[in-house]
Structures are given as C-alpha cells and as structure tokens.
Amino acid sequence: DGWRDAVHTIRGAAVGIGAGELAAVCAQAEASNALMAVPALDRVRTALDIALADVAAWRHELMLRSLRG
Numbered sequence: 001d002g003w004r005d006a007v008h009t010i011r012g013a014a015v016g017i018g019a020g021e022l023a024a025v026c027a028q029a030e031a032s033n034a035l036m037a038v039p040a041l042d043r044v045r046t047a048l049d050i051a052l053a054d055v056a057a058w059r060h061e062l063m064l065r066s067l068r069g
Contacts, residue, residue: 003037004030007044019051 011026013019025047029040 003041007041010044010048014051017051017055019054022047022051 007026007029011023011030014022014026022044025043029037029044032040
C-alpha cells in the first residue's frame with residue numbers, strides 16, 4: 001500500500017503547481033482497489049510524464065525570455 005502514499009504525495013504536488021489532470025489521475029488511482037493498482041499506476045506515470053514535459057517547456061520558455069530581456 002506504499003504506492004498510495006506516493007500517489008497522494010504526487011497529487012498534492014500536482015495541485016500545488018496547477019497540474020489538474022495529473023491530480024485527477026492520482027485521485028482516481030488512490031481510490032482504486034488492489035486489483036486495479038497496476039493500470040492505475042500506469043496512468044499516473046503517463047500523466048506525470050506529460051506534466052514533467054509541460055514543466056520543462058515552461059522552464060525553457062523562461063530561460064529564452066531571460067536571454068531576450
């Protein structure tokens with residue numbers, strides 16, 4: 001059941017940065033039963049990958065702006 005704690009932590013961080021889709025996927029995973037844990041965690045990983053790519057793009061844009069300014 002340690003995976004639920006990890007997903008809960010990711011959910012809180014997602015809410016904190018405005019990653020609503022990731023937070024929603026985490027909430028669904030937290031509510032899932034043990035039989036659905038593997039597919040639920042796969043969805044969390046996919047949503048996390050997307051959120052991390054968005055954060056990387058945002059950071060890249062910030063760096064470009066600082067070079068221009």
